[in-house]
Amino acid sequence: MRTIAIANQKGGCGKTTVAINLAATLAREGHRTLLVDLDPQGHCALGLSVPEGEIQSSILDVLLRRPAAASERLIWQIAGHFDLIPSTTDLSQIESLLIGMPDRHQRLLQALDAYSDQYDVVVLDTPPHIGVLTANALYAADEVVVPVDTGFYALHGLSKQIETVERIRRDTVRPLRLRILANMYDVRTKLAREIMSELRRRHADAMFTAFINFNTKLREASSLGVPITEHDPGSSGCRDFQKLARELMTGAPTA
Amino acid sequence: MRTIAIANQKGGCGKTTVAINLAATLAREGHRTLLVDLDPQGHCALGLSVPEGEIQSSILDVLLRRPAAASERLIWQIAGHFDLIPSTTDLSQIESLLIGMPDRHQRLLQALDAYSDQYDVVVLDTPPHIGVLTANALYAADEVVVPVDTGFYALHGLSKQIETVERIRRDTVRPLRLRILANMYDVRTKLAREIMSELRRRHADAMFTAFINFNTKLREASSLGVPITEHDPGSSGCRDFQKLARELMTGAPTA
Numbered sequence A, B: 001m002r003t004i005a006i007a008n009q010k011g012g013c014g015k016t017t018v019a020i021n022l023a024a025t026l027a028r029e030g031h032r033t034l035l036v037d038l039d040p041q042g043h044c045a046l047g048l049s050v051p052e053g054e055i056q057s058s059i060l061d062v063l064l065r066r067p068a069a070a071s072e073r074l075i076w077q078i079a080g081h082f083d084l085i086p087s088t089t090d091l092s093q094i095e096s097l098l099i100g101m102p103d104r105h106q107r108l109l110q111a112l113d114a115y116s117d118q119y120d121v122v123v124l125d126t127p128p129h130i131g132v133l134t135a136n137a138l139y140a141a142d143e144v145v146v147p148v149d150t151g152f153y154a155l156h157g158l159s160k161q162i163e164t165v166e167r168i169r170r171d172t173v174r175p176l177r178l179r180i181l182a183n184m185y186d187v188r189t190k191l192a193r194e195i196m197s198e199l200r201r202r203h204a205d206a207m208f209t210a211f212i213n214f215n216t217k218l219r220e221a222s223s224l225g226v227p228i229t230e231h232d233p234g235s236s237g238c239r240d241f242q243k244l245a246r247e248l249m250t251g252a253p254t255a
């Protein structure tokens, strides 16, 4: 089982959009996929038509080691090979609930162990804040995908973001592969082209060859509560995520 | 002196862009304006060409009540009537540095008192996370501007965001006015039009009449390290911020 964290402290760079659509695409390609939402905003449930009012058990219970009663559903089936463990706003209490616990960063790593037979890939969505939730994601992950909108603020925060990720993981022995994914790329905008070539210059080894274009169909899909694989299977947005999924799973970019 | 917090837990909705350009526009209109960055990402300094390496004293020192030595500059002059107190990444340590202190949410309110003769308006940029930094901003503020990109996730998180703001301020006696600002509006996109009318329907009393259109000149301005008032004084982006500044200061929308 491979665990992939989608993380970037910069807000609005597309973490949730990448998490949902990458998970949906991996599932379409036949990988048994679990999406876990570690953001108290709970946008994975929202973007996949899971009604927040009906979420009885969530990732908060998993991190607090509260077993779900048989009647309380923790895992929601989204599509074939595609399940979700959602979050709710209660998750924002986690910092104070885990204060002082020595293993507070390893809770997710320990919990995911139980699923290693059922899933091939786990995708983790994270909040725009370096705290106990993102630390849990980074401890549990084998690799990190850092989405970067091709804007000025996103480019500049990146080196610090990479340092932060490496600092959090320094005291564990498992290697963590970090790769950068350009998102919301609009080839018609000069600034975006400049930022993209700057990203490739500064972070050549860490950049995915695949990138996600700016595409209003991705926004529409989230407002309809479905991944792009369902909203518009033939769109360029879908192809962008297929290239990403293949490069991620095979290690080699597709033409 | 009026203190205005720019806050929204949703990442990337334009908090920093609104904070910088609103402050610059208020200064142009003759109001003595102080911009304070409470986000450890430090994007106010970055977007205003203040070199992070030269920031010796920052908002962290203010919150920790460490007086700046005479030689260490805390306040940077950006333009006429427009000053900045920047932040650096060290600010992310604030949660642990203020743990257990009973007045940890009132530090900024107390510190800004000292500036009440020098400035007419203080604008506060905040991080995309409800924690001690945003709490300090909400305690110090007389009003809150909540920027909302006209996207699906931003619309849905809004009611919870408003509840959170009201909960944090419940135990103080000073009233706090909260208003919603539509940002990144692209009238050509059907989804954006739908979201805008939904915003106006659900939050009629709280919406500014003024709104900020999607405008690549705002992105360009930040990459050049200047506010829109300098990058392109005649642009529609500039006019959008003038309407906002006037509605904010007079209480009445401009035609």
Ligand SMILES: Nc1ncnc2c1ncn2[C@@H]1O[C@H](COP(=O)(O)OP(=O)(O)OP(=O)(O)O)[C@@H](O)[C@H]1O
Residues within 6 Å of the ligand: A010, A011, A012, A013, A014, A015, A016, A017, A018, A039, A126, A127, A128, A183, A184, A185, A212, A213, A214, A215, A216, A218, A219, A222, B009, B010, B011, B012, B128, B151, B152, B153, B154
């Ligand atoms: N490639 C894309 N093309 C067009 N719109 C996009 C793209 N990726 C994301 N978006 C839109 O940009 C906005 C921000 O994306 P999203 O919410 O996924 O970012 P995030 O990093 O998860 O935000 P947060 O920091 O709040 O968690 C959303 O409205 C989303 O629909």
Ligand SMILES: Nc1ncnc2c1ncn2[C@@H]1O[C@H](COP(=O)(O)OP(=O)(O)OP(=O)(O)O)[C@@H](O)[C@H]1O
Residues within 6 Å of the ligand: A009, A010, A011, A012, A128, A151, A152, A153, A154, B010, B011, B012, B013, B014, B015, B016, B017, B018, B039, B126, B127, B128, B183, B184, B185, B212, B213, B214, B215, B216, B218, B219, B222
């Ligand atoms: N009206 C607008 N038109 C076009 N681009 C915009 C507009 N407002 C903001 N942006 C761009 O959108 C991106 C996100 O904006 P910004 O960084 O100001 O949001 P934020 O809420 O401060 O993010 P964070 O949650 O990380 O603090 C930036 O690249 C910015 O230049």
Ligand SMILES: [Mg+2]
Residues within 6 Å of the ligand: A015, A016, A017, A039, A043, A126, A127
């Ligand atoms: Mg998100």
Ligand SMILES: [Mg+2]
Residues within 6 Å of the ligand: B015, B016, B017, B039, B043, B126, B127
């Ligand atoms: Mg910001």
